[in-house]
Amino acid sequence: MADVVKVTLPDGSAKEAPRGTRILDFVKGSIGAGLAKAAYFAKLDGEPVDLSRTLDRDARLEVVTTKSPEALEVARHDAAHVMASVVQKLYPGTQVTIGPSIEEGFYYDFARAQPFTPEDLEAIEKATNEAIAADLPFVREEVSLEEAVALFDGLGEKYKVEIIGDIARKGAKTLTLYRHGGWVDFCLGPHGPSTGRIGVVKLMSVAGAYWRGDAKNAMLQRIYGTAFFDRKALEAHLARLEELKKRDHRKLGPALGLFAFHEVAPGSAFWLPHGTTLYNLLADAMRRLVSRNGYQEVKTPLLFHKRLWEQSGHWGVYRENMFLVLDxxxxxxxxxxxxxxxxxxxxxxxxxxxxxxxxxxxxxELPVRYFTVDVLHRNELSGSLGGLTRVRQFAQDDSHIFVMESQIPDEVERITGLMKTVYGAFGLEFTLRFSTRPPNPADRVGDDALWDKAEGALRAALDRLGLPWELNPGDGAFYGPKIDFVVTDSLGRKWQTCTIQLDYAAPERFDLSYAGDDNREHRPVVIHRAVYGSFERFIAILTEHYAGAFPAWLAPVQARVLTVSDRFDAWGREVADRLAAQGWRVELDHSSDKLGAKIRNAQLAKIPFALVVGEKEVEAKAVSPRRHGGADLQSMPLDAFAELLRREATPPF
RNA sequence: GCCGACAUAGCUCAGCUGGUAGAGCAACUGAUUCGUAAUCAGUAGGUCCCCGGUUCAAAUCCGGGUGUCGGCUCCA
Structure with missing residues (x-):
């Protein structure tokens, strides 16, 4: 056996190193001190490893530096370890469970009878950052499962012992321990070189969390935090959270007169005049769009006898979520x-x-496409309600399409066309996610042949679309595979909105059929689809996407006429009336405020156009429009402004 | 539903260890008649979330309820 190993670098070049060289030493000696300093962990043949690991075989080596998002993910996991060690020091008797890195930070779940207070959090944060400053190395060690059980049993960590049991059942023979200071935890790793490299930790919140997410299990205390390599990045992150807070639809909605909640109707919105306008504009646009696309609108009862739900299967599995009414x-x-x-x-x-x-x-007559905007009620857990995104009463732009199997690809393409039209109009990007059959046959209806057919049909439709999509295996509905649309808003947040679901089960349950060209009865396939998803949720997304400043076609008030002084009120009134007569949504501000104040109020109300009317405008029968955001347009005749509105404020679909 | 925090004027918030509830903005009235993000003055506005309890006295302390907010596996 040669005592050197060949190390292939990402640029394709290869270097040799004595077998057993530590990766960090190799990087420092054979690549460069700068890279060694920036390195956080490494990948050997693509597998993430600690820099302290040794080169024992020929391998491809990739050094991951603190510039990489992957390094930040590892650092946050490091931070979770450090925080846990601090918590156990500060609060003896607290047991540790799990503490992963998550999208914007990390959390750690602790078993402790007494919840952590906000003051505890401050103390923990301070001590965590002190432990980081102490720059303790992370030391990796591999032990047998028996040793691990003995170790954690000795420490009284019963959750850890339970996890080791799971790991044993998965077939592992050893466990990797990571120590820093006197503290030990086990995890797959890798970790950074030492605590000092983490940067800065900020703790965000405490929350209860069930062990393994199951309400039947013990309630743990979860601490959420985040970590960044430098304070500046942390501050940018906190600034982003502030911006999100400003855009929060729960804040903007009531402030802009869109909607409100009242404690006598938790989870059900009151739609105020401006919000109702917005709601109806969205509904009207959708009605026009679908009626051009072969849909027929229908309205159906709100209240049903349970026999219907017994037939559909909801009574068995969905009853908990339904509002029941006494006969x-x-x-x-x-x-x-x-x-x-x-x-x-x-x-x-x-x-x-x-x-x-x-x-x-x-x-x-197939495909038959029914479209309905009706009020729906779902009895969501009180603790899960929140703003317009989790409600008990809502409406969908809901359709069910009855097709022959051969029509599925065309129909899916047609639906996706609607999605493109609609999301394009709002400047929302979307990606597709294809969910296939649940892995356990008990969790799905229909035999494998049926699922093969359904998945094949959807996949064929996806391929024809030519849009990128990702596979989400096993996440389909019990009755069929589905395509989810994941929308990205102006702040880069992702929202799961609409779905296209194939349903072979419902036609069976309801004994649906059509007469084929062979004059025999056949089963149609049902496609469930919604474009907005729910109006409530979609309005929440739009409100945050636009920060409440809706485009002119959607704005509840499109223009506000501002008179420079009350000497010009007559022309201001006429401007408002003439625009309103043409169907535009216009207000007149004839208060005794100065123009500056009127401008300010119109800006705060996020009205797309402020129309300044003063002496010049009266003489020229004109208005001087100013866009929301500040752009001052030249004075123009009233008709020219009406034309501008026609161009900019006509619904795009 | 469960864990934690919070609830004071329309909004944003102050109100210390218990002693008759305050500001700014908004509203209303008056004055001002003004050219692109706040004119001035005055007036009015409260079941301190609800129900109990402790106390001579509760926005404040205790108990119960309601609502809202952060969460409730992105699995070592």
């Missing part, structure tokens, strides 16, 4: 549970199936 003519001697035999609909699908069944269908 007062039911037998009073029956238990209340049985008298609650009516329910508010949580979904539109079954009623669309019933409409489909109200006539005998021919292959000639």
């Amino acid at each position: 007062k003519e039911s037998d009073p001697s029956l238990p209340v549970e049985e008298r609650l035999s009516m329910s508010l609909k949580p979904m539109n699908c079954p009623s669309h199936y019933l409409i489909y069944k109200m006539a005998r269908r021919s292959y000639r």
